[in-house]
Amino acid sequence: MDDIYAHTKDGSGPESWQKLDEHLDKVAQMAATFASSFDAAEWGYLLGLLHDVGKYSINFQKRLTGEKQQHVDHKGMGARLLQDRASAFGRIGAYCVAGHHVGLPDYNGTDNGHSLEKTVRGAASFPEDRTNPLLGRDDPELPFPIHSPFQASFFTRMLFSTLVDADFLDTEAFMDGVRHSWRTPGPSLEVLTAALDAKLATFAASGRINELRAEILAACRAKASLAPGLFSLTVPTGGGKTLTSMAFALDHARLHGKRRVIYVIPYTSVIEQNARVFREIFPANSVVEHHSTFDASKVFDREDHARESAEARRHRLACENWDAPVVVTTSVQFFESLFSFKPSRCRKLHNLADSVIILDEAQMLPVDFMVPCLRALEELTENYGASVVLCTATQPALRKEDFACGLDGLGDDRELAPDPQRMHEAFKRTELVDLGELALAEVAEMVREREQVLCIVNTRKRAAELFELVRDEPGARHLSALMCPAHRSKRLEEIREMLAGGEPCRVISTQLIEAGVDVSFPEVVREMAGLDSITQAAGRCNREGELDGAAPVGVFTPVEGVARAFSGPAGHTGSVLRTPDVDPFSPEAIRHYFTLHYWLEKDRLDSKRILEHLNNDRGEWYFRKAGKAFRLIENTMVPVVIPYDERAEKLVRDLHYAEHPGGILRQLQQYTVQVYDGQFAALDQAGGIEWVADTYAVLCGMEFHDEMFGLTFPGEMRPEDFIG
Structure with a gap:
């Protein structure tokens, strides 16, 4: 065949067909440019030339013309050419080419057949009427010394990035030139x-x-x-x-x-x-x-x-x-x-x-x-x-x-x-006070006795229980991640106004308030946790140095016990606080805390054994196993839209009839709460979820929403569902 193509799109003219040589050359040049940022331009160029050589096959060309309907593998031929080099370049390149559509493979295994060995073993031979792009070429040199298998596997991943981005961008430029034209550089x-x-x-x-x-x-x-x-x-x-x-x-x-x-x-x-x-x-x-x-x-x-x-x-x-x-x-x-x-x-x-x-x-x-x-x-x-x-x-x-x-x-x-x-000394505006062991009722009494106070606890469940004990007090407010952002923003604005006006303001919150929220209380009470969390809590107290002297940050250990997820960090904090003559908020104390935290938790520092999958010195790496194991959030979460106010209700109504909902969904961010699978299932089973356009989960039973608490759930939930 004289005309060999990489892609085709709607239409019958020549402009509807992209020649394969043109695609390979453009991807090679683009991948080389991307890889030049880490001195690997030649690596990127060669991978670009090889990634789609499997499309030279007669069967793939028939697939493009519609003469053949079933899938035709086109990644294996280039991977085989590289693997046959029996070199570092060959092995690294083979992973990249074999995975440029389905993802980086494991060396071998049974992950839906996505293994390097199986891909290479089943690949067709390079056609005799074509010139092998590697013919007469020496392997490119490594851009830097590689001293460990992990470095080599990381280099593979970075090269893979240059290849898949270049392949996508050139394909997009051919298939959808209008979309591609929108990619413009930002300001310098x-x-x-x-x-x-x-x-x-x-x-x-x-x-x-x-x-x-x-x-x-x-x-x-x-x-x-x-x-x-x-x-x-x-x-x-x-x-x-x-x-x-x-x-x-x-x-x-x-x-x-x-x-x-x-x-x-x-x-x-x-x-x-x-x-x-x-x-x-x-x-x-x-x-x-x-x-x-x-x-x-x-x-x-x-x-x-x-x-x-x-x-x-x-x-x-x-x-x-x-x-x-x-x-x-x-x-x-x-x-x-x-x-x-x-x-x-x-x-x-x-x-x-x-x-x-x-x-x-x-x-x-x-x-x-x-x-x-x-x-x-x-x-x-x-x-x-x-x-x-x-x-x-x-x-x-x-x-x-x-x-x-x-x-x-x-x-x-x-x-x-x-x-x-x-x-640290110049910014010092607080001092830590050890309140010892306290029952939740005693903590509630402390909150009632103070006109303005922030009390932070470790779990949503404990925050809800504590708030129930003080909710009738003037200025009582509750903050939780179960409030949508619009709800939280409204609450925080109320809190700032009460604080500025000298009004009663008693806030019960989870640790979410420790993350960059600009509020300043005259006193903070914090459940025992990691010293870093306690220090962040102190940052919500006397923030601008508006009080004379150091404001108190009281830390209590609940008689009811610290939740398991917080018990390790809380124990390490206790060790630091028992150290004589140490300022618990000082850089020295923080370093001591983290040294304990990492040393005493050393068996957890790679608990999923990620490095084992990527550290084989024969180049037998398991990218898919590593990727599936590397999940920072184990429990998947589901977004639920809360029709919190009239604007949210209108957006939900518009979503029902929107052919193209992108703009609406962006606006609904401010009304979305992420919940764990178990929580979502409980809401759905209780009839609290409406599916809009068969895709978007919207809270329809507002009996599961409380103005003080945010989203609530039917029945008894597991304690771990309330963490955060």
């Missing part, structure tokens, strides 16, 4: 820096706290010229770390030729808040917000062209591969992508190279996945040109000298803030 980092400087210039410079914030900002920016790599940024609560870390990231990126800033946050509620802050500062097309509640690529219907703004279009497409100046995402999205086998999740990974990655609330790194997470961060900084900033008020002890599995190269000289101990 120079433009973003100027916008941030203009915003920072409007901040008040007077007052002790503002002067300290300005000192931290100036010190961080002065260190932007430091060599790329790992950094820590230890800023006390209220020290302005969000904009300070962004200012450092932009300066560092410009000075060292980095391409973008990735801002990683543990909590969805804080992501929405920070993304909003950044959008107010930066020009349009600067910020991509990507998390489970707001996955623009999933909520947009392709036909909804006319109603979508150019900025919304670009945002939706940039969520696919993070091709944007600033990306704000969750820890779940970030780390699970780093260990995923799926092409859709791996597409973005090559865009982490030559980026500045800010890990906000770094103390929240997942203990059960600590070792694989740290090894991935080391790889990004050592071999892919990334800089990583561990940003928090409670800096975890993640250095190699703190524990054996820690990060190498994170010494005191890599701290960006000026003298964390001095900053």
Whole structure:
């Protein structure tokens, strides 16, 4: 056959057919460009040339013309050519080509036949009338020394990212040129820096706290010229770390030729808040917000062209591969992508190279996945040109000298803030008071005795029980993740007004209020938990130093017992508090706490044995097993729309009849609650769920919604369903 094609689309003219040689060449060039960010351009180029050579087969061409209906494998031929090289290049490339549609395979196994060995074994031979793209070529050299199997498997994953993104983009350009034209670069980092400087210039410079914030900002920016790599940024609560870390990231990126800033946050509620802050500062097309509640690529219907703004279009497409100046995402999205086998999740990974990655609330790194997470961060900084900033008020002890599995190269000289101990003392606005063991009724009595107080407990269930004991008191309010964001925002606004007006304000909350919520109480009471959580709780007390002296943060151990998920961290906190002459909120105490936390939990640091799947020195890696095991949230959650107010009710009505619901779903984010599968099943069985357009779960039984509690559930729920 003289004319060999890669793709066809509707129509009969020549423009409806893309020649295979053209596709291979374009993918090769694009993958080479992507891989050049980690000095592997030749690797990317060759994989691009080989990924679709299986389409040279007569059977595949008949499949395109409709002469043959059944599926024709086209990935195996290129994988076989590579595997036959019997070299590191051959094995690494074979994984990438074999998985470029179905995902990175395991070396062998029975995962629906998706194994490298089976793919290669069943592949057709390369046609004799074609020139083997590898003929006469030597294997490309490794771009950097590889000292471990994990490094090699990580390199494979990064190459895979360049290939699948290039393949998708070229295919899209042919199949849907209009959609492809929407992918435009965002503003330069120079433009973003100027916008941030203009915003920072409007901040008040007077007052002790503002002067300290300005000192931290100036010190961080002065260190932007430091060599790329790992950094820590230890800023006390209220020290302005969000904009300070962004200012450092932009300066560092410009000075060292980095391409973008990735801002990683543990909590969805804080992501929405920070993304909003950044959008107010930066020009349009600067910020991509990507998390489970707001996955623009999933909520947009392709036909909804006319109603979508150019900025919304670009945002939706940039969520696919993070091709944007600033990306704000969750820890779940970030780390699970780093260990995923799926092409859709791996597409973005090559865009982490030559980026500045800010890990906000770094103390929240997942203990059960600590070792694989740290090894991935080391790889990004050592071999892919990334800089990583561990940003928090409670800096975890993640250095190699703190524990054996820690990060190498994170010494005191890599701290960006000026003298964390001095900053701690300067920002000191609270003191910890050990309240000992208390029954829930005694805690309720403490809350009743105080006019303005915040009481934080570990679980939704305990918060609900405690609130029932005080709900008749003036100013009693309850906060929980079972309230939709619009509901929580309304509550927080009420709380701020009561505090500012000197009115009674007694708030019972789960730990969600510790995550970047700007409120300031004269006193906080906290259930025993990890010292990092207690320190974050203290950040909601005397926040601006408005009280003379240190405000009390009382910590109690419930007679009823600490929930299992919190018992380990609570025990480590107890050990620190029993240490003589130690300030429990000091950097020294925090380091002591985390050292205990990691050492005493060392059997959990790779509890799913992720590294075992990726550490075989024969190149027999199990990407699918690793990806399926690497789940930061074990229990799946389901979004439920709460028709909380008239606006939400109207949006739900519109959703019933919308042909293209993307814009409506984006607005309904503010009315969505994530619930565990068991909770959802209970609501559904009780008739509390209505399925709109057979797809979207909406609460229809408002008897399962309480103005004080948010979403409620029928029957008895398991205690673990109330965590958080």
